[in-house]
Amino acid sequence: MKKISFLFLAVLTLCFSCKHTDKKSDNSSGSDSLALAPAPDNYYLQYEGTIGDQPAVMHVVKFGNTYDVNYTLNNEGQTIDLLFQKDSLLKNDSLSFIEFAPRALQDDSAGTDAALHLLIRTDGITGFKFGSKTERVQFRPTEGGSAFVPVGYIDSIRITGFKKDTPTAFTSLVLLEPGKATDTWFTGLLKKNILGAQTTDTASLQTALTQFGRSFIENFRDDIDTMKAAGNEDEAPFSMMHYDQQISSNLIYNNNGYAILSVGNYAYTGGAHGMYGQTMLCLDMQQQKELALSDVLHIDSATLQPILEQHLRTRYKIAQNKPLTDILFDERLALTDNFYFTPKGIGFIYQPYEVAAYAFGLIDIWVPYTELRPYLQTAFIQRMGI
Incomplete structure (x- = not known):
């Protein structure tokens, strides 16, 4: 699972884009652009x-x-x-x-x-x-689990002609999709939940990623053109002239007919800092559907909330006599449907600014099955062998 490490990755990929020597693709704008073809050993x-x-x-x-x-x-x-x-x-x-x-x-x-x-x-x-x-x-x-293949799009652009700097933009998008052509339901979920595509969109994941990446580059080009038109291109801070967009994905569990896909994202388009997050997709590969928390637990919010709050205190070292507002915006922790599971327990992830300040990053609360056993769905217990 990718957390604040996305900020470090942003720096690494920014260096990568600045070092790249790209071939000219739009002489009128004084820019260079390069789309990297997937390597054969992906x-x-x-x-x-x-x-x-x-x-x-x-x-x-x-x-x-x-x-x-x-x-x-x-x-x-x-x-x-x-x-x-x-x-x-x-x-x-x-x-x-x-x-x-x-x-x-x-x-x-x-x-x-x-x-x-x-x-x-x-x-x-x-x-x-x-x-x-x-x-x-x-x-x-190991041969266990479902087969997946990475699909991606990488692009970068450099805008020349500035006195003090060379604005750059970099996009790196990599998502996993099932190796079977029949698993279009999975691809549809990715396009909807990660890329914001319409449910009626029938484009392949590769096409969707390409369009998503190119749109980011074009938006950057438009912003630079706007800056030039305003006549303040040489007054902008260095960092605000270097856009970055990343999507990466990996499985954290792939067995018993379940696949838990962790998708991290990071974007910087100017301002004090970039924004990042983590989306967990819990998939039943046998039933070809996304799992809701109710597929795993039969528990009401009034019972689950104090369990999560106690584990929040333990994980983030908040004493029992201290208010949760030492970290959270509110005294009570709201529930989230952004969850995941592994063979030993269930995790709940809150995005930056969702329940706490940006400085605290992603809030990740882990609860072992030993504390949730009375609430686990029977079918889930049987499938997982808990």
């Missing part, structure tokens, strides 16, 4: 293996030169995202990742996030995790 794979002596499942999405990786320890059940260090080719072609965890869950005494050096191949993953101790990482691909 793939999604699920792996099973160990980190140290702990069994784990790892999900990898490779698209071009980028990687989206997460893992879940089998005995804990909470997903850990890995932030890819783009220019980090190490010995033996290993890649460098930083383990990203919510600040409230980190050991303050550790000081830094754990790093992983991984050699990723379709036939396996090897490497090491460096944290409080060094642990060996070993994974092999």
